[in-house]
Amino acid sequence: MTTIVIANKNSDFKLITELASIIWKEHYTPIIGIEQVEYMLEKFQSVSAIKKQIEEGAKYFMISHEDSAVGYLSVSKKENSLFLSKIYILSSSRGKRIGKTAMQFIENLAKEKQCNSISLTVNKYNTNSIKAYEKMGFKNIEELIMDIGNGYVMDDYKMKKKI
Numbered sequence: 001m002t003t004i005v006i007a008n009k010n011s012d013f014k015l016i017t018e019l020a021s022i023i024w025k026e027h028y029t030p031i032i033g034i035e036q037v038e039y040m041l042e043k044f045q046s047v048s049a050i051k052k053q054i055e056e057g058a059k060y061f062m063i064s065h066e067d068s069a070v071g072y073l074s075v076s077k078k079e080n081s082l083f084l085s086k087i088y089i090l091s092s093s094r095g096k097r098i099g100k101t102a103m104q105f106i107e108n109l110a111k112e113k114q115c116n117s118i119s120l121t122v123n124k125y126n127t128n129s130i131k132a133y134e135k136m137g138f139k140n141i142e143e144l145i146m147d148i149g150n151g152y153v154m155d156d157y158k159m160k161k162k163i
Contacts, residue, residue, distance in 0.1 A: 002101040007060040007072065013047045016060060016072045020045035023071070023088045031125050036152050043148065058085060061105075065098050073102055075109060081160070082110035084120040103136055110163055117163060121156040130157065137161045 007016060020041055028037045043049060050060060053074065063071040071089035075082050084106055089098050110118050121144060122129050130140075138159040146154045 002063065002065045002096075002098050004061050004063050004073070004102060004105045007050075007062050008054075010047065012060070012062055013050045015062065015069055016050060017041075017045055017047055019069060019072055019090065020088065023090060026091060027088075027126075028123075031123055032152075039150055039152060040148065053085075063089065063098060063102055065093055065096060070098060071102070073106065075106060077113050077115065078119070080115055081117045081119050082106065082113060082115040084118055087120075099132070107163055115163070117160050119158060119160045121154070121158050124155050124157055130159075133159050133161075 007013065024037050024041055024045070025034065028040075032040075044053075053076075054060065056076075058074050058076045060072060060074045062069055063073065070093035072086065073084070073088070074086040075084055077083070087099070087102055087106075089102070106118060118138075120133070120138070122133060124143070134140075138161045140157045141160050142158040144154070144156045144158055146156070148154055
C-alpha cells in the first residue's frame with residue numbers, strides 16, 4: 001500500500017535530503033553531470049532549502065510504500081494552477097503504481113485548492129519522464145532556461161495538464 005503524508009518536521013526533511021541524494025545522483029548524473037547534481041542538491045534539497053521553500057508556500061509530502069519511505073513530492077499553488085515542483089521515487093520502487101498514486105494525490109490536491117491545471121518543469125533531456133508526463137495528459141507549453149548560479153542553468157520544458 002502507498003501512503004502520502006505531509007512532511008513537516010526536521011526528521012522528514014532529513015529523510016527527503018537522503019532520498020534526494022540517492023535519486024538525483026542516480027537519475028540526473030548522466031543528464032547534467034555530478035557537479036551540477038551536487039550543487040542543485042545543496043541549493044534546492046538541503047534541510048535549510050526545504051524549510052525556506054515551505055516558508056515561501058511550498059508543501060512537501062513523503063511517499064511511502066509498504067511502510068518504507070520511497071520518495072517525495074512538493075507542490076505550491078500559483079494563481080489557478082498547482083505547480084508540481086518535485087516528484088521523485090526511488091528506482092527500486094518504480095513499476096509499482098506509486099507514481100500513478102502520487103499523481104492522483106496531486107490531482108485531488110489541485111481540485112481541493114480550486115486549481116484548473118497542474119504545471120511542472122522537466123529537464124529537456126529527461127526523455128523517460130517527459131514520456132510519462134505526456135501519457136498522463138501533460139502538454140509541453142514552453143521552453144525555459146533558468147540560471148541557477150555557479151555557471152549552471154536548468155534547461156527545461158514547462159508542461160501543463162488541465163483538470
